[in-house]
Amino acid sequence: MTHARFETRSIGNIRVHICPTTKFKTTTLAVLIQQELAPGTVTKTALLPSVLQRGTVTYPSTLDLKRRLDEMYGATLFGDVFKRGERHIIQLGMEIANEQYLKERKSLLSEGLAFFSEILTRPLSENGGFKDSFVQAEKKNLKQKIESLQDDKIRYAAQRMIEAMCENEPFALFNHGRVDDLPAINAQNLYTYYREVMDSCPIDFYCVGNVSPDEVVKLLTKNLQIHTEGKRKSIPGSPVTRAGKEVKEVVDRLDVKQGKLNMGCRTQITIQDPDYPALLMYNGVLGGFPHSKLFINVREKASLAYYASSRIESHKGILTIQSGIEIGNYDRAVEIIKQQLEAMKQGEISDKELEQTKATLSNQLREQQDRSFDLINFHYHSVLSGRERTLDQLLEEINQTGKEEIRRVAEKVQLDTIYFLRDQGGSTDAKN
Numbered sequence: 001m002t003h004a005r006f007e008t009r010s011i012g013n014i015r016v017h018i019c020p021t022t023k024f025k026t027t028t029l030a031v032l033i034q035q036e037l038a039p040g041t042v043t044k045t046a047l048l049p050s051v052l053q054r055g056t057v058t059y060p061s062t063l064d065l066k067r068r069l070d071e072m073y074g075a076t077l078f079g080d081v082f083k084r085g086e087r088h089i090i091q092l093g094m095e096i097a098n099e100q101y102l103k104e105r106k107s108l109l110s111e112g113l114a115f116f117s118e119i120l121t122r123p124l125s126e127n128g129g130f131k132d133s134f135v136q137a138e139k140k141n142l143k144q145k146i147e148s149l150q151d152d153k154i155r156y157a158a159q160r161m162i163e164a165m166c167e168n169e170p171f172a173l174f175n176h177g178r179v180d181d182l183p184a185i186n187a188q189n190l191y192t193y194y195r196e197v198m199d200s201c202p203i204d205f206y207c208v209g210n211v212s213p214d215e216v217v218k219l220l221t222k223n224l225q226i227h228t229e230g231k232r233k234s235i236p237g238s239p240v241t242r243a244g245k246e247v248k249e250v251v252d253r254l255d256v257k258q259g260k261l262n263m264g265c266r267t268q269i270t271i272q273d274p275d276y277p278a279l280l281m282y283n284g285v286l287g288g289f290p291h292s293k294l295f296i297n298v299r300e301k302a303s304l305a306y307y308a309s310s311r312i313e314s315h316k317g318i319l320t321i322q323s324g325i326e327i328g329n330y331d332r333a334v335e336i337i338k339q340q341l342e343a344m345k346q347g348e349i350s351d352k353e354l355e356q357t358k359a360t361l362s363n364q365l366r367e368q369q370d371r372s373f374d375l376i377n378f379h380y381h382s383v384l385s386g387r388e389r390t391l392d393q394l395l396e397e398i399n400q401t402g403k404e405e406i407r408r409v410a411e412k413v414q415l416d417t418i419y420f421l422r423d424q425g426g427s428t429d430a431k432n
Helices: 042-052 062-071 108-121 132-151 153-165 179-184 187-200 213-223 276-288 293-301 327-345 351-370 372-385 391-400 403-412
Strands: 007-011 014-020 026-036 076-084 087-097 203-209 248-253 259-266 305-313 318-325 414-422
Touching: 007 213, 014 213, 014 372, 026 108, 026 187, 026 372, 042 076, 042 087, 042 132, 042 179, 042 187, 062 076, 087 108, 087 372, 108 213, 132 153, 132 179, 132 187, 153 248, 153 259, 153 318, 153 414, 203 372, 259 327, 276 293, 276 305, 276 318, 276 327, 276 351, 276 391, 276 403, 293 305, 293 318, 293 327, 305 327, 318 327, 327 403, 327 414, 351 372, 351 391
Parallel strands: 014 203, 248 414
Antiparallel strands: 007 014, 026 087, 026 203, 076 087, 259 318, 259 414, 305 318
């Protein structure tokens, strides 16, 4: 089966990836900008998407922007930041109705690309900087977003485990930045930083929908008021790191009733490596799905966890295990999770586990074809890794993966850090 494919063009030093498809009634636009994940820029980078959505030269207020979106048949606009390994990614996206399915208008793609280009390249400015009230408001919003992390105990525990595991590595940084950085950021220095990013960082523009690639490139060339000459800087990928000789154990205490037990492993495998499909299978058998070892053995059989799963960070080569447990069950839960890691190393994988994981993982990947932003995300992994692996190729490699390939991956997986978020009491039944 042939799946959706992207055609890549260039506008100077901007890469443009276009996926012509009749699958969707909308056209999806996205721009992805790479920056290094670094202490000096992490908070400024996190601020930019929200400030850019506040107003432009033509649409100088948030109300003006919303009115324009409504005029384009209720188009939607969003922005955020995320990290892929030690790259910090700015994302702006827009979804518009496809004009071919409308009775009245013929220029919606043109209007949408012009509007989206203006959001990116013509923000409202004053006194050599962004509009100050926009920056102050978004600093306040970002502060609340960072501080609210502690209210979501699952996400908080996941971030704290990464901070402990990757101490002194850029990956430890929270993608939304640090509260302590905010006072020093103002409208002028943020605007200066924005110009540096737009002039020097790698930019990838995406368009998915029933469109002509030639027309998209023509319209972008006309509307993108951006520096496109010369080379853009190269953002390095993440170094593959081995676990320390001893497993770190970290305990935090907060006012919680349910403990959060998170464990971090170094896999020594990234998305660039030939073993990556086998790593996906390893994660699927271990904890990626409801039929996986962690769910069955920790939650179902031992009744020790409210949830138990695992996930991989494919650009950093990290696998994380997350579970919610009764605080007194800490020692037993750690023991059983370690048993599952050891079972993987011993190749203790049943035929049923193997086949269920292949089927579930393959279906999960195929379902991404039904969502335009998932298509973009899948392709962008190839851009970042420098290794193109189409969905058809990945599905075939997964299908060819056997128990021995998974066992080989398991031998590389090293437990690095055990993190436990527990109550503020002094119970001796759990790690204290």
